[in-house]
Amino acid sequence: MERKKREKFLKIFVPIILTIIIANIVFIGYKLLFNKKKHFLETIDTSVYAKITYEAIYGIHLNFKGTFEIPENVTDIKLILTDGKTDISLPYEEEISDNVLNFSTSKLNNTGINLEKLPLGTYYLMLKGIYHDNQKSYVKYYSVENKTYSDKYQKSFNDMEYYTLTKDGKNNKISFNWNTYENCPTLKVNIEEQKLPDDVYDITIDPGHGGSDVGAIGKLNNKEYTEADLNLKVSLKLKEYLEEQGYKVAMTRNDDSYVEIYSKNGSATLANETKSKFNFAIHHNSFEYEVDYLKGLEVYVADNIDFNFANILINHITSEAFATISPKETYCTEKGIYQRYFSQEEIDDDEIQPSNKTTQMIYYYNIRELGGIITNSTNDGRYEDYPKNPYYDANVTTEPYLLELGYINNEEDLKSLINNSDNYAKAIKNALVEYLNQ
Ligand SMILES: [Zn+2]
Secondary structure, eight states: OHHHHHHHIIIIIHHHHHHHHHHHHHHHHHHHHHOOOOOGGGGSEEEEEEEEEEEEEETTEEEEEEEEEOOTTEEEEEEEEEOSSOEEEOOOEEEEETTEEEEESOSSTTSSEEGGGOOSEEEEEEEEEEEEETTEEEEEEEEEEEOOOBTTTTBOOOOEEEEOOOBTTBOEEEEEEEEEETTEEEEEEEEEEOOOOTTOOSEEEEEOOBTTBOOOEEEETTEEEEHHHHHHHHHHHHHHHHHHTTOOEEESOSSSOOOOSSSTTOTTTHHHHTTOSEEEEEEEEOOSSSOTTOOSBEEEOOSSOOOHHHHHHHHHHHHHSOOOBOOOOTTEEETTEEOOBOOHHHHHTOSSSSOSOOTTSBSOHHHHTTTTTTTTOOOSSOOSSSOOOTTTTOSEEOEEEEEEEEETTSHHHHHHHHHOHHHHHHHHHHHHHHHHHO
16 A cells, blocks of 8 residues: 555656646746846836936035926926836926926025935936826826037036045945937936045145245234144144044145145145045135224135035034134125125236126135036136136036135234134034034
8 A cells, every 4th residue: 555655646746746846947937038027218208308408516416407398287297316116306496488397406506416315226317297197196207318518618418427425434426327228318327335436535625825825924922824824724633623534535735835726636626636525725814904803704605505504614613613703794695604706897807808707706716616617617728827727617516615714914813713723623524514414
């Protein structure tokens, strides 16, 4: 009996089990070979594309502007990054005229898409149309095409690259690639962890003046203090504090040497050369005439920005370094925040005429030239005395701040600046940390 049973088992059940196993292998193999899942780009609507007319990265923020012909019956449109499964909603402002949607991620250059906060992955920039039909709702995805050609710069803006600020010793590399997928134009955004290349930094500090250019001069107890020295002292301390936070810091100078403006490591170029997210130009102020009521902090900023970070800087420097805020009204936009634009007279006096400067552009080169197209850099190589700004037509730039920490020829300020320079440096570091932790 025992033997018969075993024989029956081998003859009947083993072939059945083997057949089931083989059938499964064939079935799974077939699925893998012939039934490949559709790439989600094949599922999007390619009857119409959104046109991206502007792309720029300024500091830690990315902004897009674009237009889109509104499809029939759409009830809502969103701007997203998507991998086909997960959608990341992007900030989105819109204006509609003649059935054309004009959209923008922000009207201000230093808000919009915070690149420090995007999760790892591979995404595509898309518009998502939401439709309602017989109480059912469905969505359609629309891709984007590159229409960034600019008459002013005589070029289109293409791929972009960004490294996030160092955090716990780590960085992400974000690549933006204009591409096509089976004739469909796309903007692919790939975010992966990657160590900073040697020539990429987080922050640049530019201690103003140096060498033969001593800047302003102050006197206290018969001792002379030069602006160049005081700028360097605060800057070196700031570098130390930022490095303690793990940041990689580039300096336009580490000693009393003269810094060219447009050389590779120049005060108008190094921050972009090193892909730094922020540039701090450190200066001390002076008044030309006998107006000794002038004292205190002035923060010079670019145009068309949100003042959030500038205000945090002012709060920290006044509370931690006991600085007062300058009462100066000229160029003052908001308490402590200054925007100096070219005057018509300065434009008329420009070496090269017709000048490409306007009264809407910032006067100080260490703000205007550092932001490329975003801050309306004007040095396109027209001047004989100095070379062209290599980042004149750049759309990926640092976010510049020019700090006039106090008046070197005001006795009270000078005392504080000499004795307190560590606190000024610590306050700037703390302001950056607070801003980035928001
Ligand atoms: Zn200065």
